[in-house]
Structure formats: C-alpha cells, structure tokens
Amino acid sequence: MTHTGKEPVAVVGVGQTKHVAARHDVSIAGLVREAAVRALADAELSWADIDAVVIGKAPDFFEGVMMPELYLADALGAVGKPMLRVHTAGSVGGSTALVASHLVAARVHRTVLTLAFEKQSESNAMWGLSLPVPFQQPLLAGAGGFFAPHVRAYMRRTGAPDAVGSLVAYKDRRNALKNPYAHLHEHDITLEKVRASPMLWDPIRYSETCPSSDGACAMILTDRAGAARSRKPPAWVHGGAMRSEPTLFAGKDFVSPQAGKDCAADVYRQAGITDPRREIDAVEMYVPFSWYEPMWLENLGFAQEGEGWKLTEAGVTELDGDLPVNPSGGVLSTNPIGASGMIRFAEAALQVRGQAGEHQVPGARRAMGHAYGGGAQFFAMWLVGAEPPTT
Numbered sequence: 001m002t003h004t005g006k007e008p009v010a011v012v013g014v015g016q017t018k019h020v021a022a023r024h025d026v027s028i029a030g031l032v033r034e035a036a037v038r039a040l041a042d043a044e045l046s047w048a049d050i051d052a053v054v055i056g057k058a059p060d061f062f063e064g065v066m067m068p069e070l071y072l073a074d075a076l077g078a079v080g081k082p083m084l085r086v087h088t089a090g091s092v093g094g095s096t097a098l099v100a101s102h103l104v105a106a107r108v109h110r111t112v113l114t115l116a117f118e119k120q121s122e123s124n125a126m127w128g129l130s131l132p133v134p135f136q137q138p139l140l141a142g143a144g145g146f147f148a149p150h151v152r153a154y155m156r157r158t159g160a161p162d163a164v165g166s167l168v169a170y171k172d173r174r175n176a177l178k179n180p181y182a183h184l185h186e187h188d189i190t191l192e193k194v195r196a197s198p199m200l201w202d203p204i205r206y207s208e209t210c211p212s213s214d215g216a217c218a219m220i221l222t223d224r225a226g227a228a229r230s231r232k233p234p235a236w237v238h239g240g241a242m243r244s245e246p247t248l249f250a251g252k253d254f255v256s257p258q259a260g261k262d263c264a265a266d267v268y269r270q271a272g273i274t275d276p277r278r279e280i281d282a283v284e285m286y287v288p289f290s291w292y293e294p295m296w297l298e299n300l301g302f303a304q305e306g307e308g309w310k311l312t313e314a315g316v317t318e319l320d321g322d323l324p325v326n327p328s329g330g331v332l333s334t335n336p337i338g339a340s341g342m343i344r345f346a347e348a349a350l351q352v353r354g355q356a357g358e359h360q361v362p363g364a365r366r367a368m369g370h371a372y373g374g375g376a377q378f379f380a381m382w383l384v385g386a387e388p389p390t391t
C-alpha cells in the first residue's frame, strides 16, 4: 500500500509525577520512570509496545549532571531501541513532544514514548541561569531578573493596571488546588495575600512567580491503528510548530517576539483555525511569571495588541470563563523547567480527552499547548482535538 500525506498522530497515554520542591526519595532515573510507567498504564500498553523514546530536559546546569540521558536508557525501556534527546531551553518539553509526533507522522515509528523532566532540587536553577556569559547581556539574578524589564515594558506600552499580575496568580493558584499533580497547593490563598507578597524582581512579586520544582511528564504518541486500539478517547494532533530567533538582535521585541507570532500562525493554519479566541476551548500557556498571561494572549492572537490584560481583568481566562487559560494551575504553580512545556501539551491533551478531572473544562473539543524558552526565543506549540484531523 502506498502512503501519501502525514500519518495522523494521537495521544493515548499521559503520566505525570506529583510535582514538588524536592523529590529526595528518587534519583533522576526513578523520577522519569515514574512518569513513563504512569503514561504506559494510562495507554494500557507495555514497554514492548514502544518503538522509540524521545526525551527532553532544560540545561544540564539545573542538576549539574552532564547529559543525564546517557544513563537513562534502561530506566526508560530504551535498551535496543532508538533514543533521542532534544534541547531547546525552557520550551524543550514542547519541542520534545513535537519531535516525537513528527516521528509518528512521518511513519518512522508507530508508537513513541516521549518524556521530559527536571530535578531542580539537585542544583540551583536561579544561579544556573545567572552565568556571566561573555559578550551577552548579563542575565542578572535568574530568569526573573531577565524577564522583569520586559514585563515593565508591557505595562508601559499598554497602560495595564498593576493589579493584573496578581489576578493571574490568584487564578492559577486556585486552579492548582483542583490538580493533584500541581506543586503548589496554597489552600489559604487570597488576592490580598498575592498583592502583599514581597517584591522579588520589580514588578514581579513572590506569589506572581513560579516555584522551582522536581517533576517529569510523559506521553505515548501513536498512529491511527494504535489510536483505534485505545479504549480511552485519544487526543488528536491537529497542528504543531516550532520557531526560534536569537536572544538579542536589533529590533527584537521582547514583549511580543516575532517567533512566537509566527509559530502560533503556523499552528492555526495547520489546524484550520481562523479565530483562535472563539475556536479554541482551553489553553495551557507557559506563564512562569504572571504577567506573561496577558503578554502571550496578544502574542498568540487571542487578543489585539495592547488588549490582553483586559481579557484577564474581565475574567475571560478563569476556569469558568469563555477562554480558560491554565486550568491545571500552569507553570505558575509547577515549574520543573524542562518538563513544563510537555505538561502544557499533556494537559491540553487531557482536556480534549475529557480526562482532566476536577480542572476539566466542560465539553473541551480543541485545546492549545504552548511553550517558550531561552531569552523568549524558542517557541513550541500544538493544537489537539477530540476528533481526528480532517486533512
């Protein structure tokens, strides 16, 4: 039989660890295996059903272990099978899933285990991200130090009121209470508490910042025949894209990077989306600092330029709003950096499979997963649906 076009790709299994500040009870190998075993159990498959493994994590500085994938082949059942590592800084969880999905779409492999992790308690991510790299803009103190001026630039450009950042944090931390895997479960959270929390990197407050987490996320991606064997509803990949640009160049727009806009436009084109605000039911967006919600709402085309904060302020992005953003609690509640992009992709898949539990968006049919990394320079996104793609 001659095959033309791409093979449709389905997510049939999702597994996560409970994300926490420090998993002292397991090694990196133990952490990744836990997520992989849960994804296999969800898919009702065994190691023998997996043809290849695609793994991702953020910079090796975060654990101080160079190339940890070298010793993870047995923990991930990859002995005698192809295993591949992807690296695109903080967006890596998303790009890893996309590489895995391309292997299925291109009919290189039929069923692929993809996994991303970070065990930040083994090191210190803030100082891991504060290296004095020669001939580069100093990164200041960690990612917060790098991104805070871009948040200020957004506030100045749009006239957004100070309160918007706190609204996002308050929403995401409440959503996290509905997600058993989320790192932060702040049962006593109030808006006043968020607003009164200490300023870390002006204008980013403690409660408007992601934590540093240990965690892993895995997915099983398969072809049309694999999806047909799945007893649970699959999530179908309708579009996926990656884009990159340098950290610094004349004219770079840190508030709304061109690479992010182009990446989203490519995904919408593949998925046949012309009005993302109306046609997408849930978004899992990479928001490590709360102000990135309104910033990405604009960058991804959900709002006109300068208007993203108005959606947040009006409650549109709440779990019961008409465009729920980060029903899982998002990166703001859980950030094992390398895994965070894959968690966004996996949570989007759970939404359209109807498997998101207490943070399910009722009736979600199409959901978007978004990841970014580096100096807002690597982007990875996918759009998944409850129905198989028509093209």
Ligand SMILES: CC(=O)SCCNC(=O)CCNC(=O)[C@H](O)C(C)(C)COP(=O)(O)OP(=O)(O)OC[C@H]1O[C@@H](n2cnc3c(N)ncnc32)[C@H](O)[C@@H]1OP(=O)(O)O
Residues within 6 Å of the ligand: 020, 021, 022, 090, 091, 125, 126, 142, 143, 144, 183, 184, 206, 207, 208, 209, 210, 211, 212, 288, 335, 337, 340, 372, 373, 374
């Ligand atoms: C592309 C990207 O992903 S960019 C983002 C990259 N990631 C970051 O920049 C990480 C930002 N966060 C941090 O640097 C740190 O978590 C800080 C500065 C906010 C807090 O530092 P520390 O207090 O040293 O955190 P530490 O990890 O030791 O945790 C101490 C406790 O505070 C909790 N905690 C950590 N951060 C937060 C937070 N932002 N809000 C509420 N609680 C928090 C932890 O869960 C832990 O509680 P536990 O002991 O009950 O488990």
